């Protein structure tokens with residue numbers, strides 16, 4: 417396509433009726449989800465379970481969070497690479513991100529909040545963020561059920577997969593780069609999770625790379641989130657699903673933030689037998705998903721970790 421503006425991401429509606437398992441609208445949405453993930457690696461999910469009021473509260477809470485001193489934010493540490501506070505050491509405000517592991521557990525969110533606001537003056541940060549995490553995890557589970565079902569993978573395997581998911585909620589903050597120059601503020605990369613679900617604050621800037629190598633700006637609709645396939649979903653699907661290569665490219669006078677729910681399997685991911693046949697021989701060995709992040713540490717020096725082929729080096733057959 418010559419003009420990237422003409423190309424739009426598929427949109428899937430996750431209104432109440434599409435969320436009812438076994439209905440006609442579920443099956444239609446399921447087909448759209450699979451097609452979008454195979455062809456685009458992503459889609460826009462219209463999901464009004466997250467109200468405008470909650471969205472506003474989330475982004476106000478993030479502003480307050482990122483306004484804290486860097487020393488405080490650095491207390492958000494993790495044993496797993498990329499899960500704790502990360503910033504540009506030259507100037508932390510260029511791009512910073514931080515995250516809460518097991519974010520669907522209110523106690524974990526409270527623990528994070530206590531680190532950031534030891535005096536307890538968090539203005540209901542925990543309540544707001546936990547509500548958002550729960551709603552996004554519910555959307556993730558619907559997407560996962562649709563994906564498993566569309567490939568005919570046994571329901572029991574899906575249930576056990578969902579029981580093993582860990583939800584890491586991440587927050588990004590970007591300084592306004594100014595309007596004169598459009599800057600790539602987050603370099604092209606694929607996410608390392610199974611699925612990520614993202615919404616930005618008022619300021620756009622997310623771009624996704626489609627099959628024809630065009631960078632497409634994501635035009636968010638009201639109540640929408642972008643759902644992206646990560647490296648682990650490509651491996652799980654035995655290469656049927658493509659991971660979404662994306663970047664943040666912006667020129668604006670306003671600061672930008674984004675909230676991103678990412679799903680990880682806490683144990684070993686097995687490629688389902690249903691996705692292996694003569695035409696599609698098994699391309700990945702069973703792999704420990706969280707260990708993948710440790711493997712990436714070694715690839716950091718070369719910058720190769722940003723590309724999705726790292727997972728092939730990690731567990732490719």
Ligand SMILES: O=C(O)CCC(=O)C(=O)O
Pocket residue numbers: 513586588602607614616621622662663664673674676
């Ligand atoms: O802020 C965004 O829109 C993208 C963030 C992102 O790609 C990430 O955190 O992995």
Ligand SMILES: [Fe+2]
Pocket residue numbers: 605606607662
């Ligand atoms: Fe990303």
